[in-house]
Amino acid sequence: MPQKPFVSAQEVAERAGVSRSAVSRTFTPGASVSPETRRRVVEAAEALGYHVNHLARGLMRNESGIVCLIVSEMSTPYRANLIRAMTQQLQNAGKVAMLINTDRSDGSVDLALRQAIRYRADASIILSGMPDRSITQLCLKNGQRLVLINRDDDQQGPLRINLDDAEAAGRVVTAFVRAGCRRLAFANSQAGTPSLMAREHGFVGAAKAMGLPVLVERHGPTNYESGRVLAQRLLTLGERPDAVFCATDLLACGFMDAARHQFRLSIPDQLCVAGFDDIEQAAWSSYDLTTFAQPVDRIAREAVAWLVNEREEPADHSVRFRPDLVWRSSVRGG
Amino acid sequence: MPQKPFVSAQEVAERAGVSRSAVSRTFTPGASVSPETRRRVVEAAEALGYHVNHLARGLMRNESGIVCLIVSEMSTPYRANLIRAMTQQLQNAGKVAMLINTDRSDGSVDLALRQAIRYRADASIILSGMPDRSITQLCLKNGQRLVLINRDDDQQGPLRINLDDAEAAGRVVTAFVRAGCRRLAFANSQAGTPSLMAREHGFVGAAKAMGLPVLVERHGPTNYESGRVLAQRLLTLGERPDAVFCATDLLACGFMDAARHQFRLSIPDQLCVAGFDDIEQAAWSSYDLTTFAQPVDRIAREAVAWLVNEREEPADHSVRFRPDLVWRSSVRGG
DNA sequence: TTGTAAGCGTTATCAG
DNA sequence: CTGATAACGCTTACAA
Numbered sequence: 001m002p003q004k005p006f007v008s009a010q011e012v013a014e015r016a017g018v019s020r021s022a023v024s025r026t027f028t029p030g031a032s033v034s035p036e037t038r039r040r041v042v043e044a045a046e047a048l049g050y051h052v053n054h055l056a057r058g059l060m061r062n063e064s065g066i067v068c069l070i071v072s073e074m075s076t077p078y079r080a081n082l083i084r085a086m087t088q089q090l091q092n093a094g095k096v097a098m099l100i101n102t103d104r105s106d107g108s109v110d111l112a113l114r115q116a117i118r119y120r121a122d123a124s125i126i127l128s129g130m131p132d133r134s135i136t137q138l139c140l141k142n143g144q145r146l147v148l149i150n151r152d153d154d155q156q157g158p159l160r161i162n163l164d165d166a167e168a169a170g171r172v173v174t175a176f177v178r179a180g181c182r183r184l185a186f187a188n189s190q191a192g193t194p195s196l197m198a199r200e201h202g203f204v205g206a207a208k209a210m211g212l213p214v215l216v217e218r219h220g221p222t223n224y225e226s227g228r229v230l231a232q233r234l235l236t237l238g239e240r241p242d243a244v245f246c247a248t249d250l251l252a253c254g255f256m257d258a259a260r261h262q263f264r265l266s267i268p269d270q271l272c273v274a275g276f277d278d279i280e281q282a283a284w285s286s287y288d289l290t291t292f293a294q295p296v297d298r299i300a301r302e303a304v305a306w307l308v309n310e311r312e313e314p315a316d317h318s319v320r321f322r323p324d325l326v327w328r329s330s331v332r333g334g
Numbered sequence: 335m336p337q338k339p340f341v342s343a344q345e346v347a348e349r350a351g352v353s354r355s356a357v358s359r360t361f362t363p364g365a366s367v368s369p370e371t372r373r374r375v376v377e378a379a380e381a382l383g384y385h386v387n388h389l390a391r392g393l394m395r396n397e398s399g400i401v402c403l404i405v406s407e408m409s410t411p412y413r414a415n416l417i418r419a420m421t422q423q424l425q426n427a428g429k430v431a432m433l434i435n436t437d438r439s440d441g442s443v444d445l446a447l448r449q450a451i452r453y454r455a456d457a458s459i460i461l462s463g464m465p466d467r468s469i470t471q472l473c474l475k476n477g478q479r480l481v482l483i484n485r486d487d488d489q490q491g492p493l494r495i496n497l498d499d500a501e502a503a504g505r506v507v508t509a510f511v512r513a514g515c516r517r518l519a520f521a522n523s524q525a526g527t528p529s530l531m532a533r534e535h536g537f538v539g540a541a542k543a544m545g546l547p548v549l550v551e552r553h554g555p556t557n558y559e560s561g562r563v564l565a566q567r568l569l570t571l572g573e574r575p576d577a578v579f580c581a582t583d584l585l586a587c588g589f590m591d592a593a594r595h596q597f598r599l600s601i602p603d604q605l606c607v608a609g610f611d612d613i614e615q616a617a618w619s620s621y622d623l624t625t626f627a628q629p630v631d632r633i634a635r636e637a638v639a640w641l642v643n644e645r646e647e648p649a650d651h652s653v654r655f656r657p658d659l660v661w662r663s664s665v666r667g668g
Numbered sequence: 669t670t671g672t673a674a675g676c677g678t679t680a681t682c683a684g
Numbered sequence: 685c686t687g688a689t690a691a692c693g694c695t696t697a698c699a700a
Contacts, residue, residue, distance in 0.1 A: 006451070018670085020694085025669095056393055056694040061694090062339060062676080080409040091438075098400075099432070119430070286591050286595075367686090389678090393677085
C-alpha cells in the first residue's frame, strides 16, 4: 500500500527556519529549547500537519511504546473487560496496545510473541494460552518484559498475576454448607487451565475436609453452552446435587438456564449456584448470581505499573489477589 | 525502558558469511536468493534469534502493517465481537491491530487518530464516535485509509459500512402487527448515534404508515440498566404498550428482565419484545430474543479487503448490509 | 541554546 | 544472484 510520504521534521525545520534537531527537541519532553524557537516550531508543525514518526523514534530510542496484548476468545465478557482495563491503563502510562488474536491455530501464542518481537514491543501481556519456554526466554533476553495473567505460575522472569482460586473455592463450600446444602457438585470445562483446575481442586479439597462428597463434571469449552450440557449431566442423576459451583460465570449462566427452564428447578430454593468472574451478566436479574469479582482494574494497574518501571533488570515478581465474594440471590442465606 | 539491543541483520550476515542485503532478501517475500544462501541465512538467524525489525522496515517501505482500531465501550458484547472479527481478518491479511480505547475524554477520537498517524498506521477503523473533519482529511491526505463502521454516512473519502437500519425497523413493525400487537413502543438510549436514530425513525415511520401510533422513550447510555429504566417508564403508563422494539439487544435484555421480574409480565403473551445486534446473550434461553443479526464477519472482511487493496487512490466507497431477522420466542408467531 | 554529524536497522537501486 | 551504497525520519552526543 504505497503512501504519499507524511510531513517530516526536516520540512518543519525549513519552514520554521531552524535546524531539524530543534524540531526534534521541541517534541521531546524535557529537552531544552528556547520559548521563541519552540513557538516557531510548533507553529510550523501545526501548519504542515506534522506528527512525530514513532517508528523512527522507536528505532532510535530502542523503545517503541507498544505493548502486545495476546488473547484468545477475546469477545467473552471477562476477557473483553480485561482488555478494556488494560488499554485504559496502558494509554494512561503513555503506551499503546497492540492486540493479537490467538483463536486460530495451535502454537499461535508463540507466533504472537514473534510478532511482538518484530514490532519491538516494550512488553507483552499474555491473557490466554501458554507460550513455549524458549520463546519467552528469547523475549526476556531481548529486554522485552512479559506479564502472565492467570497463567501457570512456575516460569521465572515474567510478572505473574494470579488469583487465590483455591482459597475462594473453599469459601464457596462454607457458603453452601451454611445454606444447608449437602450434595455438592463442581461444574468445569475441559480447558484445564491452571486457574480453572485450582478452583476445582480447592472446592473438592475443602468439601472433603468437611466430610462432604463432591460430584465433578467436566465438559467442552468454557462457555454458556457447556454450562447447559453440564446441567444435563448433573441434574439427571438419581441423587441430584443441591448446590453447584461453576468454574466461571458463563458456565453458571448456562447451568442456571437449563436448571430453570428445562428441569423446572427453583434457584436458590431447590438448587444453589455460584460462579466465578463477576461478569456483567451475573448481575442481571435473570441470574443474580453469587460469584467472585475478578479485580480487573487492579490487575491492569499492577501489570502496567510493573512494565513501565525503569529498572534495568526487573525483579522476578509474582502477585496474588484475593477475589471478593459478591453475594447475590442464587445462594440461600447471604 | 532501556533495552538490550535485539539481534540485527548485520550480525546474521556476519555469522552466515554473506552481505546484509542477502539477509534482507531472505526475509522479503518474493525476493531472489539462491537456496544455498537462504539456508545459511536462515540457519544463522535461527541460532541468533533474529527477527526482522518492523519499525525499520515500516520506515523504509512507508507501510507499517499496523491498522488502528478506535473503539469506546469495547467490553460490550457487540463491540467485543466486532473487535474479535476485525483482529482475525487483519491478521489473515498480514496486518496487525493497534487498539485504542476512547472511553476517556471528549475529542478522544481525534487523539486516537493522531496516535494512528504517529505510528504511521496504514489505516484506521473507527467503531465509535465521530472524528473531526479536519483530522480525517489529514489522515486521508497522508495516504492513511479510513473506515467508518455504523457512523455518519456523509463524509467523503473513508469507506463507510452501514446497516439498513430503517428498513430493518420496518420489518419489526410488520412482525408486531402480524402478532396482533397494536400499541407499539420504541425504547432508545440517549446516545443519538446515526444508526440508533435510523432505527427509531424507521420504526416510527413504518408504524405511522400503517396508521399505528408509537410511543418513543429515550434514556441514558446504551446498556442493560437503561433498558430497565425504559421499562419502568413505558410499563407504568395507563395504556401499556403490547410490543416494544429496543434499539439494541442490551437495552432489550434490561427491558425484558424488568418486565418479567418487576411487572410480572409474560413474554410474548402479554408483551412482544425485539432487539438489534444478536449478541450472544440474545440466544440465551432466559431471553430468547427476536433480533437482527449484525453480519460482523462480513463487515470485518469487507473493511479489511478494502484497506489492503493496492489501488493508488481508493475509490470513495459505501457499503450497506441488510441484517438478517433472527426469529425467537420473544415475539409471538414467528 | 543551537546546529552539525553520526547512527538506528531496514529496504531499494544499481553495478557486477 | 550478490554486495556496496544511499536513503527513511528520527535522536543524541558533541562542538560552537
